[in-house]
Amino acid sequence: MKTILTEEQLGLTIQRLSHQLLENIIRYDDIAIIGIQPRGIFFSDRIVGQINQQIAPGRITYGKLDITFYRDDVRQGLHTLNQTDIPFSIENKTVILIDDVLYTGRTIRAALDALLAFGRPAKVELCVLIDRRFSREFPIQADYAGKFIDTIITQKVKVLWKERDGKDEVVLL
């Protein structure tokens, strides 16, 4: 097990990404941040928390999306369902999807399909904490990434969160 990001580095990365996300925003009403269930939520909670505390309190529209029904592997076993909570219209908004690790791109593919059931966004962007380059199975890339990692398929990147795993850390297994 090798540490990729320590707790301190993780905090700095989240801070940087929060600022980057907002750099291009002209009107806060025009964007919505949507975290992808289940593990992207921990990351999006931090980003939104950061924005609310230090940058633009109460001005960010924030939702959560479960993509289980849009997966392409239902026949290979069921996944646990999580709550989808998007109590606002995404019509003509810029939606920033947030997930912890970008790997094959299949999750994001499903998330894009799931998102369109809620309306027609003006633009969709993707923000991930870890981008595993060279392992994509779909033509999907992140607009914002915390850290790029080049790994072989047998290796596994795990993002640990205090709320769930007891500590903040990104490790390579």
Next chain:
Amino acid sequence: MQLSTKHLLGIRDLQASDIQTILDTATQFKEVLQRPIKKVPTLRDVTIVNLFYENSTRTRISFELAEKRLSADTINFTASGSSVSKGESLLDTVNNILSMKVDMVVMRHSASGAPHFLAKHIPAAIVNAGDGINEHPTQALLDAFSIREKLGSLEGKKIAIIGDIMHSRVALSNIYLLKKMGAEVMVAGPPTLIPVHIREAFDIQVEYNLRKALEWCDVANVLRIQLERQNQVLFSSLREYSLAYGINRKMLDGLPKEIWIMHPGPINRGVELDSDVADSKQSIILQQVENGVAIRMAVLYLLAGKQPISNP
């Protein structure tokens, strides 16, 4: 997140954890049904045949809608207008349909045990949509879902099932389910319409006085008098039944607390329920119908997850 069974033949075969899983899954599907686009691609490679050997409005439309919302391919089959009238047996009919590569069978039949018989002989997953006077599991699940929505949980809640208990598959499925989930159950109705040993068999209460039953319960699930299944005279007239066991506004207003009124449909207005009860704020009959689609989506989704790719 897996069911312990490959088919949904009855609530009797389910474990409490299965029921919990189905209800929780239905909660997520109910959210899907509130979206601008109510269709998800989850079962897009699954083919389902709806095999209805007996009349149905709600259940059939509800299953069909659930299948469509899940993007499954569906085939509808009704006994009238098919080769059943030429004398083809149930097993032959189903095997012929299955040879066209069907993954799941949703089935209603007037003979109790028909889906259990099929389950022994064919590889597809079977969902019982009502068999004779045995069970109607998805109805009990949607009833439970509706109660849970109103009261928060089922445990310790008092549910009275009122009417023709003897001929009702809804009653039997409800009793199994409510007992498994820790609710208190009472059946009420005329003695001729309540099976003799039901109290001992299920450890439930029996009441012959309608007012006492209503005073006791949090929710009254009112059943239809099933004249089509009664082959002997069990009460003298519908009017007499209505006088003794029909629920009206005055009766509800005289109760110490507000109770919820449920009915699996179709309602015989003026017999078991008066219109001013059926259409009142206390009635959740239409919510039951709405929840039915979410429950059936959950059942089909959870059973499809157990199916290997490209059946038979």
